[in-house]
Amino acid sequence: MTFDRRFRRRAANGLFVGLYALATLLALSALGLIMWSLLKQGLGGIDLDVFTRDTPAPGSLGGLRNAIVGSAMMCLVAMAIALIVGILAGTWLAEYGGDSAYGQLVRFLNDVLLSAPSILVGLFVYELVVRPFHGFSGLAGGVALALIAAPVVTRTTEDILRLQPNALREAGVALGAARWVTIRKIIWRGAGGGLLTGGLLAFARISGETAPLLFTALNNQFFALDLTKPTASLPAVIFQYALSAYDDWRALAWAGALLSALTVLSINIIGGVIIARGNTRP
């Protein structure tokens, strides 16, 4: 009787450990499958032309230069806005008013904004920027991306600043430093690695975003550095080319997808390394 029960419990345990391992294997193989098809389809398409030529008409030689440059410019604009807004807002939540009712409301709504569908951000920026100024522009795309990145930066900034020991703040006050000097020279500096990671994660998040760019930056077939005009972006070009009927466009879309995925993956890995290093520091 007791033997039987012990056996049953052991069997149940073994069965579930096996199922859990299987689930993990399933998740890992999904990653493997996706990366494998990306490499198989995209690697052949990556050559110097991809970086030096602009998006072509079907059937002619071309690359993704305008899309890559457009993406980089819009991400830069977005990150500049998002870092300023996010770090200041996160600082306010951690150092000033985070425990007030208003602070809790801001934190809650920031968390909602963090997971809000990005296409709605695109619709909002369309109404806010594109419609009043009568035209799609790279700046509008940058603003849309900033709205997606800022909540990420805010969240990580607050989390990191809250980890800074109070003794640091007291030390600043004891030296007679003004509060903002304490925050700037002691708290922010101590949290530097964490803030950088937050920025990197936000950058990784927006660099592959497509939906908010569709109605803000639109797309541009030609090379352009003017952010007041419609601007090409890597994800938008991938979207257009992947759904086209031309084989060479599709090949370019795969190359672009591979580039885009590799960018995001390497940024995430760098961020992870910074976090890991911060944890081992005494």
Place this chain on the structure above:
Amino acid sequence: MADIPLTAPRPTRAASKGAWFDPIFQFACLSAATLLLAALGGIVLSLAIGGWPALHRFGLGFFTSTTWNPVTEVYGAAGPIAGTLVTSALALMLALPVALGVSVFLVEFCPKRLAQPIAIAVELLAGIPSIVYGMWGLFVLAPWFALHVQLPLMMNIPAGSIWEKLFYGVPNGANIFTASLILGVMILPYMAAVFRELFLTVPAQVRESAYGIGCTPFEVVRSVTIPYVRSGMVGVIMLGLGRALGETMAVTFIIGNAHGLPQSLFDSGSTLASTIANEFTEATGEMHTAALTALGLVLFVITFSVLAIARALLLRQRQD
């Protein structure tokens, strides 16, 4: 917390250098926080204003009608709403057991040396851009699914059975089910990561005492770990659901983009987000744009309620 109670400074003490900037700095921080609040408010307001003409004209019919016809300017959102809810629910059903399995495996059973690399790999899965998932779904998953699942099913199912109705559809792999599958793969790593964090918050003493009375690892997970984080778990599930509801690009690639009410698991359909993504820049008139914006408003209301519940539950878990 950071406030150091200072009594009035002695008159001999000089003011800190740069103290005049303190209120300005604090105000700048407060403004940044308020800007985020305003952004969310702006999203609601712009969607409500932009979508009002459509809601006003079609009234309740906007939510119940399945007609979506830009030519006759009649718009009903029942198809996309149903598509959104069905794909998200299916994605959740597919992803939840796997995410739970992954996180439990990593926290309880996996050798420590392997746990970290696997956790990183799973997080990388979460970082892959949604458009890459879409391409993979359209060019790799859909053809495979059509050939190896859909066709065999169609050939072998007895005519007239309920299964035939359930699996009816054009065998091209672009349908409600494959869209849900992709969505499931997308929310899986996210949910697994948050589950893992939750499980790591269970105090070691609680788990060790369960082991101490002779529980097997599975019994510890079932009877101690999972009950301990129950409300947090519901929160994570809702977060995953929120993600699935608003996911745009991957679904746009693979759902088939038909406006009607999906008739079967393998029927093509559309979601709120995919309809907006497909039609907004090519909207034929004011009413078309308004109807699409109204879809955005519906999507916002649904995701906002789901996310609000999720955050409230997770907050309660953290305070326990």
